[in-house]
Amino acid sequence: MxxxxxxxxxxxxxxxxxxxxxxxxxxxxxxxxxxxxxxxxxxxxxxxxxxxxxxxxxxxxxxxxxxxxxxxxHPEVVRRVSEQVERFTHTCFLVTEYDGFVDVAAALNRLTPGDHAKKTALFSTGAEAVENAVKIARAATGRPAVVVLGHAYHGRTLLTMSMTSKNVPYKEGFGPFATEVYRVPSPYPYRWPSGPERAAEEAFEALKEIVTSQIGATNVAAIVAEPIQGEGGFIVPPPGYLKAVQEFANEHGIVFVADEIQTGLARTGAMFACEHEDVVPDLITTAKALAGGMPLAAVTGRAEIMDAVAAGGLGGTYAGNPVACAAALGALKAIESExxxxxxxxxxxxxxxxxxxxxxxxxxxxxxxxxxxxxxxxxxxxxxxxxxxxxxxxxxxxxxxxxxxxxxxxxxxxxxxxxxxxxxxxxxxxxxxxxxxxxxxxxx
The missing domain is CATH 3.90.1150.10 (Aspartate Aminotransferase, domain 1)
Incomplete structure (x- = not known):
């Protein structure tokens, strides 16, 4: 057509x-x-x-x-999907392997910020990617707590719905919610009470106080943040905020997770939005634009953190479906070549x-x-x-x-x-x- x-x-x-x-x-x-x-x-x-x-x-x-x-x-996506469908549509990568899964992981390891050793796991949806990032962070740290921002959106599953801020329509009537999820103020410059010029400093101070005094930094596995908050209103954090949060997380052995499901893969004028702030996350989640319309998601991060989960602890029947992987290789090629x-x-x-x-x-x-x-x-x-x-x-x-x-x-x-x-x-x-x-x- x-x-x-x-x-x-x-x-x-x-x-x-x-x-x-x-x-x-x-x-x-x-x-x-x-x-x-x-x-x-x-x-x-x-x-x-x-x-x-x-x-x-x-x-x-x-x-x-x-x-x-x-x-x-896109012609490159259509061509690769058509060729893959003719060969096979599914085997489950956890049962028998195929090149597409490995090739997509290798591309994400190359494209995501940082020159450290990285590994990737593929899933089907953005919410799955966020849930698995939390699982990986908990396994790597031995800690339970997850810190998220006000106005955040991370998905519709029980855990990601608990991590999401907005009640209607995402949470109303669906409780009780997952435990060990804690919320800190989002630096929303347009609506910051003391003015946009104070948003970064005051929001960061609030995060530090909540993490150190109310939760206990030694109990926090991960801080999860969207580099630009999507569903919350396209809120761009003020300069310096994300970098300060990343450095604070590193100081306390907390895994910093950048949820780039909506912002990632060229959308914001960088391959990943956290690059605008010179932030290198420990883990980064991708989905949406990854496979040109096919359901595919990923967690990519520091190899030592990704390897904290024992064999069999990650995956899913459709995770990294071969047709979706073919689409992703076409979409990634288009993003780079065009x-x-x-x-x-x-x-x-x-x-x-x-x-x-x-x-x-x-x-x-x-x-x-x-x-x-x-x-x-x-x-x-x-x-x-x-x-x-x-x-x-x-x-x-x-x-x-x-x-x-x-x-x-x-x-x-x-x-x-x-x-x-x-x-x-x-x-x-x-x-x-x-x-x-x-x-x-x-x-x-």
Whole structure:
């Protein structure tokens, strides 16, 4: 199948009649707990476009939540997946081995920050990767406690849900939660009580006090942090904070885990977001963009820490599935050969200045923030910092009606996040921003 035409086409109202019909069937057949952002059914996708069953060409500013960074049908991914499916779809690497698993691990050992000896274990989902990073840290340290940040999101399993901050919809009604998970304040510059210039120092001091006085540093196995908080609102930590946390962890024998599931693999204009702060984590988790749309995740880290778990302690039936590994090798090749790290920086340069024009003393946009092709707008009531989730929702709905897919996020539900494919044509990107800017001004 050829790549969809790379332009926005509104063939019907959105959602169109066929999507509405299918959505009614979906509601009858699927559990209510499975939400949806945009009730359209997709027929094909590629580059920066999603084509629905009604013939609408939608501009993709979501990338399947930062998954299809190389597009939803990159030729190198498609070719490798097709070849692998013809050979075999599964054997379970823990039973019989295959090259793809080892090749993906070797690539991650090479690409992740630091020149120390590294090893990798592959899994299927981001939540699995985070859970296994905690398992590895506990095995390596012999300690139970895990420290996470406010506004964090780490997944939907019992442990990762416990590590996640936001209650609704991720935690409400699902308790009791996992024990030995402790939360410290997130340095959220826009909302830091004493001002953004104090956020790094004061948040770090709070972390130190909680770890040393309330938990006991000798009880802490891991500090887990997103280098940019994703679901929490694309919160970029102030300069120096992550480095201070890493050094504190090293000083106390605590494993520092960078959760790069949303930020990793070129998204922020570096191969990994922690590189912006010169941070070398002990363990790093990846998923989302790793396999170009196939389910694959990884934990990569210092060899001596990774080897702390005895044989049989890590794995899973589908962990490192051969088809997903083939997709990952194609996606990683595309990221490197097509210069997508630099492309993410170009996207930021093109988008950020235009969005920052929306920020003014009495604007509904309180802040524009992010790095690379991971940009967000926080919506507030004019003249205040009070969250305005209804305004953000109205802007998203207007964008959807105009054929531009955008996503909400943020602890308060008042942040619009932009995650375009890194291969999106620049004229298509400009058009999407046009629609977004018009929607903001219309709602305002």
């Amino acid at each position: 050829t790549m969809p035409e790379q332009r926005r086409i509104l063939a019907t109202a959105i959602p169109g009649p066929l999507s509405l019909e299918r959505h009614a069937t979906r509601k009858a057949e699927l559990a209510n707990g499975l939400g949806t952002t945009m009730p359209v059914f997709i027929d094909r996708a590629g580059g920066g476009v999603l084509v629905d069953i009604d013939g609408n060409h939608l501009i993709d500013m979501a990338s399947g939540i930062a998954v299809t960074s190389v597009g939803a049908s 210069g997508l790290v630099a492309r993410a920086r170009e996207i930021e340069e093109r988008v950020r200045l235009r969005l920052e024009e929306l920020v003014a003393p009495f604007s509904v946009v309180g802040e524009v923030r992010g790095r690379g092709a991971m940009i967000a707008l926080e919506f507030v009531r004019p003249g205040t910092t009070e969250p305005a989730p209804e305004m953000a929702k109205a802007v998203v709905e207007r964008c959807h009606q105009e054929g531009v897919l955008t996503l909400l996020c943020g602890t308060f539900g008042n942040v619009i996040r932009l995650l375009p494919p890194l291969v999106i044509p620049m004229d298509l990107l400009d058009e999407a921003v046009d629609v977004l800017v018009d929607a903001v001004r219309s709602v305002a």
